[in-house]
Amino acid sequence: MEFPPVxxxxxxxxxxxxxxxxxxxxxxxHEAMERILIAPLYTEAPAAARASGDPSAPPFRICMRQxxxxxxxxxxxxxxxCADALWLGLGDACxxxxxxADFAQTFFVFDTEDVASMEAxxxxxxxxxxxxASRFALCMDPLASxxxxxxxxxxxxxELAALGRVAHFVEARAPGASAVLVSTxxxxxxxxxxxxxxxxxxxxxxxxxxxxLESGLSPEQAARQIAVQIAVGRDTFVxxxxxxxxxxxxxxxxxxVGAPSGPRxxxxxxxxxxxxxxxxxxxxxxxxxTQMFSAILGGADxxxxxxxxxxxxxxxxxxxxVARNTGLVLREExxxxxxxxxxxxxxxxxxxxxxxxxxxxQRFRALEREGGMxxxxxSGRLAARIEAVARNWRERIAKRKVPILGVSEFAHLDExxxxxxxSEEAPPRAAHALAAERDAAAFEALRARAEAAETPPEAxxxxxxxxxxxxxxxxxxxxxxxxxxxxxxxxxxxxPAPLVCLCGTDERYTTEAAERARALKAAGCKRVLVxxxxxxxxxxxxEAGVDGFIFLGCDAVTVLSELLGVLS
Numbered sequence: 001m002e003f004p005p006v007x008x009x010x011x012x013x014x015x016x017x018x019x020x021x022x023x024x025x026x027x028x029x030h031e032a033m034e035r036i037l038i039a040p041l042y043t044e045a046p047a048a049a050r051a052s053g054d055p056s057a058p059p060f061r062i063c064m065r066q067x068x069x070x071x072x073x074x075x076x077x078x079x080x081x082c083a084d085a086l087w088l089g090l091g092d093a094c095x096x097x098x099x100x101a102d103f104a105q106t107f108f109v110f111d112t113e114d115v116a117s118m119e120a121x122x123x124x125x126x127x128x129x130x131x132x133a134s135r136f137a138l139c140m141d142p143l144a145s146x147x148x149x150x151x152x153x154x155x156x157x158x159e160l161a162a163l164g165r166v167a168h169f170v171e172a173r174a175p176g177a178s179a180v181l182v183s184t185x186x187x188x189x190x191x192x193x194x195x196x197x198x199x200x201x202x203x204x205x206x207x208x209x210x211x212x213l214e215s216g217l218s219p220e221q222a223a224r225q226i227a228v229q230i231a232v233g234r235d236t237f238v239x240x241x242x243x244x245x246x247x248x249x250x251x252x253x254x255x256x257v258g259a260p261s262g263p264r265x266x267x268x269x270x271x272x273x274x275x276x277x278x279x280x281x282x283x284x285x286x287x288x289x290t291q292m293f294s295a296i297l298g299g300a301d302x303x304x305x306x307x308x309x310x311x312x313x314x315x316x317x318x319x320x321x322v323a324r325n326t327g328l329v330l331r332e333e334x335x336x337x338x339x340x341x342x343x344x345x346x347x348x349x350x351x352x353x354x355x356x357x358x359x360x361x362q363r364f365r366a367l368e369r370e371g372g373m374x375x376x377x378x379s380g381r382l383a384a385r386i387e388a389v390a391r392n393w394r395e396r397i398a399k400r401k402v403p404i405l406g407v408s409e410f411a412h413l414d415e416x417x418x419x420x421x422x423s424e425e426a427p428p429r430a431a432h433a434l435a436a437e438r439d440a441a442a443f444e445a446l447r448a449r450a451e452a453a454e455t456p457p458e459a460x461x462x463x464x465x466x467x468x469x470x471x472x473x474x475x476x477x478x479x480x481x482x483x484x485x486x487x488x489x490x491x492x493x494x495x496p497a498p499l500v501c502l503c504g505t506d507e508r509y510t511t512e513a514a515e516r517a518r519a520l521k522a523a524g525c526k527r528v529l530v531x532x533x534x535x536x537x538x539x540x541x542x543e544a545g546v547d548g549f550i551f552l553g554c555d556a557v558t559v560l561s562e563l564l565g566v567l568s
Contacts, residue, residue: 008043032238033193034389036355042347046354059337060295061085061107062327063268063302067314068114072096079106081324085302089114090138094124098131108136109268109302113150118162122169134176137227137266139183140166143204143373147186147382149433156374163208164215167225171217178227178266180208188231189274190383190434191390194242198360200382201228201246202253203373206364209257219258227266232291232298234275234439238356239291241349243269243298244341245356249364268302269295276311277440278421279447280406284308289326296336297343303327311438312419377432386434397439398557400483407440408556411447411482421448442557443483449564450485457486457567460497461531462520464504464512473531474503480531480550484560486567496524498567501550503531510537514544521545526566 012024019027028040063085064078070092078086079102087109108128115121121138128136142159146152152159163180170179182205184197192200205226212222230246232239246267254262271291276284285308295303305323307315315323330336343349367376376382396402403409421444438444450457459481463470478488486499500520502513513530514537520528530541533551550559 008041011041032235033195035359036195036238036352038352042351045345045347045350058301059331060300061302062324062331063087063107063109063304064320064324065270065304066092068092070096072098072102076102078320078324079103081321082328083324085109087111087304090121090124090128091115093131094127098128100131103131106132106135107302108132109139110136111139113139113145118166121166125170125173129174132174132177134174136174137178137181137268138166138170139181139229140179141181141183141204141229143207143377144181144183144186146432147190147377147434156378160207160211163211164217167212167217167222168215171221171225176224178225180212180226181229182208182226183229185229185231185270185273186434186436187382187386188233188272189436190386191274191393191437192386193389193393194233194235194238195356195359195363196386196389197230198242198246198249198356199363199367200373201230202249202360202364203367203376205250205253206368207373209253213257219254220262222257223254223259223262223265227268229268229270231272231274232269232295232300233272234287234291236290236294237349237352239294240298240343241352241356243267243295243300244343244349244353245360247299248353248357249360252361266301267299268304269298269300270304271295271306273306273310274436274438276306276308276438277404277407277444278311278417279440279444280412280415281308281311281418283406284311285322285326288323289330292327292330293336296330299341309419312421316419380432383432383434390437393439394437394442395555398442398555399553400480400556401553402439404440404443407443407447408483409479411479411485413482413485413487446483446557446560446564447485449561449568453564453568455567457484457499457564458497459486459488459499459501459563460495461488461490461501461503462494462516463490463492464502464508464516469505469508470503473505476552477501477503477531477550480556481560481563483556484564486560486563494519494523498526499529499563500525500527501529501531502546506532506534506537509534509541513537513541513546517541517544517546527563 016024030038032038061084064083066074066086066088068089070088075086075096084105085107090110090112091114093110112121115124140163142156167179170177182201184201187200188197208226209222212225228250250265271288275287288305292303292305305326307319307323309316309319370376400408406412461474461477463474474490481488502516517528527547528545530546530549533549
């Protein structure tokens with residue numbers, strides 16, 4: 001059977017007909033971030049799209065992060081569990097007295113924030129060379145360290161100057177290893193979007209490349225001395241394309257300094273700490289799985305999974321094992337990482353990669369025109385830029401337009417916490433440090449308030465009409481209140497409860513809601529709400545005693561916070 005050819009225009013006309021008057025753009029196109037739109041159909045790739053994969057790239061490594069004070073036994077346990085990369089403090093690595101035979105194939109990522117001076121960095125690297133050989137990357141990133149609030153070795157100018165010295169040392173002692181890291185983790189944790197993360201990485205990389213070239217390294221040597229560390233968040237396909245766009249842009253940056261055919265930049269992808277929750281933490285296992293999927297298909301060389309209970313503090317042994325085994329299943333059973341650039345050739349992925357790369361490059365150039373990453377961080381412009389993006393993101397979360405499963409949606413009020421919930425009070429921040437906040441923090445704070453109340457907060461859902469009529473809005477209201485730790489029960493009578501919510505159809509509201517609201521107020525109810533937003537009835541219902549409306553898109557955090565105050 002042969003089907004007649006269908007043009008995109010004909011498809012578009014049929015879709016618009018089915019939309020019944022709604023615009024194609026408002027119904028089917030959404031904005032992933034500023035100037036990055038996601039369409040429902042792609043029929044060709046951008047003319048400038050080029051595959052970001054490297055056929056010679058080795059399979060990704062599972063890189064397990066170690067807690068401060070990790071011992072040799074801790075590291076050996078991860079290696080015996082089939083982790084093939086370890087991320088730990090440089091001082092901890094030296095203090096652990098590692099045996100070369102235990103780590104013959106292991107790659108190391110060494111944080112330098114636990115070392116007091118550049119001289120100590122060189123001394124530790126010399127001591128670890130018999131164990132790590134050239135299989136390591138130092139995390140010397142003075143800009144990200146300041147953004148994170150870490151105590152500096154010296155002034156920023158002195159630390160930048162020292163990058164060249166250490167890079168020369170590593171180039172001579174461990175050819176193939178890298179000394180300098182460009183990390184976007186503190187910017188991601190503070191709320192930066194995908195395009196900003198790439199732009200910040202490019203601006204930081206440009207500054208470090210200048211330093212390394214000024215120190216006497218050749219462009220190829222300077223390129224070899226830089227690795228990139230990037231967070232991978234919740235939007236699976238955007239994050240996948242973020243890594244592809246990062247490689248495209250970083251190749252362009254290296255070409256601009258004279259290393260167009262330099263070595264492949266090592267990319268270390270780290271699952272997002274921002275997306276972890278302390279409520280229903282088991283869901284974090286699924287979050288980590290999708291983030292690792294994005295990182296692997298995006299072409300990361302090292303992938304660090306988060307433990308599902310990491311937001312509580314030091315992860316448990318079970319959580320670390322599950323995190324490590326997640327990567328093993330994806331690699332050994334699902335065969336992810338066996339194909340070079342599996343997203344290459346997909347019209348959607350190529351278009352999104354191209355759009356992200358172009359947007360990030362524009363933001364990078366704008367950042368450079370204003371003085372670069374150093375000036376942006378020290379002047380506070382960087383923090384202001386990220387805060388504007390983060391504020392918009394927090395508003396979307398508060399309105400439940402961005403759901404967090406187990407927290408703002410499908411909250412499990414009967415869960416038993418396996419570990420104490422940590423305090424969300426922000427510690428004092430150092431100068432230029434960015435504020436990091438988990439996405440779920442606002443809703444989790446509401447849950448904590450509800451659990452601390454002497455009397456468990458409760459809302460009575462007064463249903464109007466038949467079961468079928470009331471069910472949609474009663475279900476919505478139960479989920480809405482649960483997000484704030486407020487339990488619900490249903491009733492058909494006018495009970496004198498502190499908090500009542502009417503649930504029914506717009507037709508039932510027209511004929512019954514005003515009378516029921518007056519009766520509930522007369523019975524002594526403090527707050528009477530209506531599930532839904534029947535705008536034409538707003539005035540008459542408020543006159544009858546309705547205090548407010550809950551609906552998809554209202555600020556749930558503000559409403560629930562106010563209700564908890566009433567119920568207390």
